[in-house]
Amino acid sequence: MSTVWNEGYFTDVAYTYGYYREINPVFQRFCLLLRGFAAPDAAQQQHCELGFGQGVSINIHAAASPDSFVGTDFNPAHAAHANQLAAISGSGARLFDDSFEQLLARTDLPQFDSISLHGIWTWVSRDNQKIIAEFARRHLKPGGLLYISYNCFPGWSPAYPLRQLFALHDRFIPGATGAVQRVEAAMKFSEGLLAAQPNYLKAVPHLPERLKKIMEQNRHYLAHEYFNREWNCMYFTDVVDALSPAKLDFACTAAPLDAVESVNLSPDAQTFLGSIGHPILREQARDYFVNQQFRKDLYVRGPIRLPPVLRHQQLLQTxxxxxxxxxxxxxxxxxxxxxxxxxxxxxxxxxxxxxxxxxxxxxxxxxxxxxxxxxxxxxxxxxxxxxxxxxxxxCQSEAAARQVHKRCDALNRHLIERAQFSNDVEVLASPVLGGGVPVRRFQQLFLLARAQGRKNAQEWAQHAWRIIEAQGQRIIKEGKTLESPDDNLAELTRQANEFAEKGVPLLKALQVA
Incomplete structure (x- = not known):
C-alpha cells in the first residue's frame, strides 16, 4: 500500500526493468558530436540519474564505464534492488531513495558532467520540475549536459483525453483492489465510452485504435505511465522555458535518426523549416511536421560549437x-x-x-x-x-573497456543466473559500448550453459529446457503454446543453433560472451 511519501506517484506496483541507451554517456556524447557540439571531456566524469526506476540502466552504465555514478529513486524497493546490483558489480555507484527535494538538500554531491532523467519530467508535479531545474543549476558543471525525455504536444493532443478518462475512473470508481485490476477497469470503462460513439470521435476517429494499442501493453507499465496524479504533457518550448533558470540551452535530440532529414521530412517541410532563423522556433515547428509525442532531448550548460575540422577529426576517431x-x-x-x-x-x-x-x-x-x-x-x-x-x-575507448571488464563480468554473471527464474532483465553490460546490449532470456540461459562448460547448441538447449520445464513453463511460438517436451526442445535447439551462429560472434566482439 502506498503512503504519503509517494507525492501522488503510482507506487502500488514496482516499475518495469527497462534499459534506456539514451542515458549512456557514450551515446549522449556521440549525439552531441554528430550535431557539432562539444561534449564534457574530463578523464574521470561524474554522472547522475534522477528517477532510475529499478536501476537497470544506471547499474549497466556504472559497471560498463570507468566514470562515477550517483542516482536516486524515491521508491525504496527500487533503490534496494538497484543497490543490490551495484554491490554485485562493485561499481561503487551511490544510489539513494531520496526525493528530488531531499537530493537537492544533500551536501555530499559532486559537480556532474551529466544529469539524466528518462520518463520523469511530465510525470512529476510543477514544484518537482522546479526542483529538478534548481538541482541542475547547482550541480551541473559548465559545459555539462542534461538528458530529458517527456510526453509532448502536438502529438499527444488527440489522445490526451484518454489519459484523463483513465485517471478519473481510477479516482471516482476505486472498486478494484489490485493495481492490475484498477488498470483493467479503467481501460474497460474507456473502451465502453468510445463504443457508445461520443461526438469527440468525429474529431479523432483513430482514438479506438489508439486505445487498443494501449490495452496491449504491460499493465505495470501502464500503471506508471497513465495513473499518476501528475501528468503534465508539455510543448517543447515549455521545457525550454522551464530549464532556462538552470542556464541550460537546447542542443539537439538524443535520436540520431533525427539528423537524417530525408527520412523524416518531405522536401517542402525541409524547405519551410530551413527558412526559420530561430533554432527554438524551428525545433518547435518541426514537432508539428513529425507529429512529435515523445521527445528525447540534450541540453548543455554553455554549449560550445566545434570547429568543423575538429568535429570531423573526432568523428573519424569514433x-x-x-x-x-x-x-x-x-x-x-x-x-x-x-x-x-x-x-x-x-x-x-x-x-x-x-x-x-x-x-x-x-x-x-x-x-x-x-x-x-x-x-x-x-x-x-x-x-x-x-x-x-x-x-x-x-563505442568507448579500448582503454576504458579494459578498465571495466571485471565489473561487467560480475554483473552479467548475476543476470544470466537470474534468467533461470525470470525474464525481467533482458540486457547485459558491454565494456565495448559502455552500456547495455539486448540479450533475451533464452539467450542468457544459453550463455549460462556455455559458461558451465556445455560445448554445443544442443547441450545449451537441453540445459535451458531442464530449467523452464522444472518451473512448469512452455515456449510460445507464433502465438501458440508448445505443449510437448519434444516440441519445446526442438524450438530451443533451433534458437540455440541460431544463437551459436549469429549471437555468440556479436557478443564476443562486445566482450559479453
Missing part, C-alpha cells in the same frame, strides 16, 4: 560496432516520413565492413578506408541511420 548480425539488419527504416528503403549499394558494404574481422569495432576512418567506392558522407549517414535504429552503436 569507433562503431554492430549490435545485430549483419544479414539480419533490415534495409528499411520507419521514421516520421514513413517507411524508407535504404540503398543496398551503400548499406550492404557498410554492414559487411562492420561485420569483418569477427565484428570487431572499427573507427569511421577505418571504415572509409575499407570502402573506397563510397564517399565519407555516405558512410557517416549510413552509420547514423544504423545507430538510430539500434543496429549499431558508438
Amino acid at each position: 569507433r562503431f560496432v554492430l549490435q545485430q548480425h549483419a544479414a539480419d539488419v533490415p534495409l528499411k527504416v520507419a521514421a516520421a516520413a514513413g517507411e524508407a528503403t535504404l540503398q543496398e549499394a551503400v548499406y550492404r558494404p557498410v554492414l559487411d565492413a562492420l561485420a569483418s574481422n569477427q565484428y570487431a569495432p572499427k573507427t569511421l576512418r577505418e571504415l572509409v578506408a575499407a570502402l573506397p567506392a563510397l564517399q565519407e558522407v555516405q558512410v557517416l549517414e549510413a552509420l547514423t541511420v544504423l545507430v538510430g535504429t539500434s543496429a549499431a552503436a558508438p
Whole structure:
C-alpha cells in the first residue's frame, strides 16, 4: 500500500526493468558530436540519474564505464534492488531513495558532467520540475549536459483525453483492489465510452485504435505511465522555458535518426523549416511536421560549437560496432516520413565492413578506408541511420573497456543466473559500448550453459529446457503454446543453433560472451 511519501506517484506496483541507451554517456556524447557540439571531456566524469526506476540502466552504465555514478529513486524497493546490483558489480555507484527535494538538500554531491532523467519530467508535479531545474543549476558543471525525455504536444493532443478518462475512473470508481485490476477497469470503462460513439470521435476517429494499442501493453507499465496524479504533457518550448533558470540551452535530440532529414521530412517541410532563423522556433515547428509525442532531448550548460575540422577529426576517431548480425539488419527504416528503403549499394558494404574481422569495432576512418567506392558522407549517414535504429552503436575507448571488464563480468554473471527464474532483465553490460546490449532470456540461459562448460547448441538447449520445464513453463511460438517436451526442445535447439551462429560472434566482439 502506498503512503504519503509517494507525492501522488503510482507506487502500488514496482516499475518495469527497462534499459534506456539514451542515458549512456557514450551515446549522449556521440549525439552531441554528430550535431557539432562539444561534449564534457574530463578523464574521470561524474554522472547522475534522477528517477532510475529499478536501476537497470544506471547499474549497466556504472559497471560498463570507468566514470562515477550517483542516482536516486524515491521508491525504496527500487533503490534496494538497484543497490543490490551495484554491490554485485562493485561499481561503487551511490544510489539513494531520496526525493528530488531531499537530493537537492544533500551536501555530499559532486559537480556532474551529466544529469539524466528518462520518463520523469511530465510525470512529476510543477514544484518537482522546479526542483529538478534548481538541482541542475547547482550541480551541473559548465559545459555539462542534461538528458530529458517527456510526453509532448502536438502529438499527444488527440489522445490526451484518454489519459484523463483513465485517471478519473481510477479516482471516482476505486472498486478494484489490485493495481492490475484498477488498470483493467479503467481501460474497460474507456473502451465502453468510445463504443457508445461520443461526438469527440468525429474529431479523432483513430482514438479506438489508439486505445487498443494501449490495452496491449504491460499493465505495470501502464500503471506508471497513465495513473499518476501528475501528468503534465508539455510543448517543447515549455521545457525550454522551464530549464532556462538552470542556464541550460537546447542542443539537439538524443535520436540520431533525427539528423537524417530525408527520412523524416518531405522536401517542402525541409524547405519551410530551413527558412526559420530561430533554432527554438524551428525545433518547435518541426514537432508539428513529425507529429512529435515523445521527445528525447540534450541540453548543455554553455554549449560550445566545434570547429568543423575538429568535429570531423573526432568523428573519424569514433569507433562503431554492430549490435545485430549483419544479414539480419533490415534495409528499411520507419521514421516520421514513413517507411524508407535504404540503398543496398551503400548499406550492404557498410554492414559487411562492420561485420569483418569477427565484428570487431572499427573507427569511421577505418571504415572509409575499407570502402573506397563510397564517399565519407555516405558512410557517416549510413552509420547514423544504423545507430538510430539500434543496429549499431558508438563505442568507448579500448582503454576504458579494459578498465571495466571485471565489473561487467560480475554483473552479467548475476543476470544470466537470474534468467533461470525470470525474464525481467533482458540486457547485459558491454565494456565495448559502455552500456547495455539486448540479450533475451533464452539467450542468457544459453550463455549460462556455455559458461558451465556445455560445448554445443544442443547441450545449451537441453540445459535451458531442464530449467523452464522444472518451473512448469512452455515456449510460445507464433502465438501458440508448445505443449510437448519434444516440441519445446526442438524450438530451443533451433534458437540455440541460431544463437551459436549469429549471437555468440556479436557478443564476443562486445566482450559479453
